[in-house]
Amino acid sequence: MSxxxxxxxxxxxxxxxYSISVKTNKHFIGTWVANITGSMILAFLFHFYLIGAISNALWLLAGVGFCGAYTTFSTFGNETIQLVTAKNYKKAISYVVSSVVLSITVVGLILTLLGN
Structure with missing residues (x-):
């Protein structure tokens, strides 16, 4: 069942x-949005799972399944390499740093505000 x-x-x-990718014309901003919002969703789900407010089944469905497929490290890596290959170093660095820092920051803020 799991x-x-x-x-x-x-x-x-x-x-x-995929819908975000289509709406952003497959621009790297779509991956950025998915990774940041996916991190936020996962932080909330994780908090509610830890305090027992959601079941293991919902955690598997939404946290592991949905968020696991919604966020995408492989696309993030590919798009970063494409920016580097195009010698767009400033945009590549901004993309990597903002993706990592914002994802970790929003998760930390959410978990802190929710008391974890």
């Missing part, structure tokens, strides 16, 4: 991720 929950969540997460 695999099915993760698969269903992953199905919806990948569709949500």
């Amino acid at each position: 695999f099915l929950l993760v698969a269903i969540g992953g199905f919806w997460g990948s569709i949500a991720r």
Whole structure:
């Protein structure tokens, strides 16, 4: 049952991720938005899972499945390499630093505000 929950969540997460990609004309900003918002969603889910407000099944469906498919490290890496290959170093550095710093910052803020 766990695999099915993760698969269903992953199905919806990948569709949500693809929709963002289409809406941003496959520009790297779509990956940036997905990774930041996915980090935020996962932080909330993690908090509620830790305090027992959501079930293990919902955690598997939404946290592991949906967020796992919605956020995308492989695309992030590929887009970074494309920027570097195009010698767009400033944009590549900004993309990497802002993605990592903002993702970690929003997770930290959410968990701190929620009391974890």
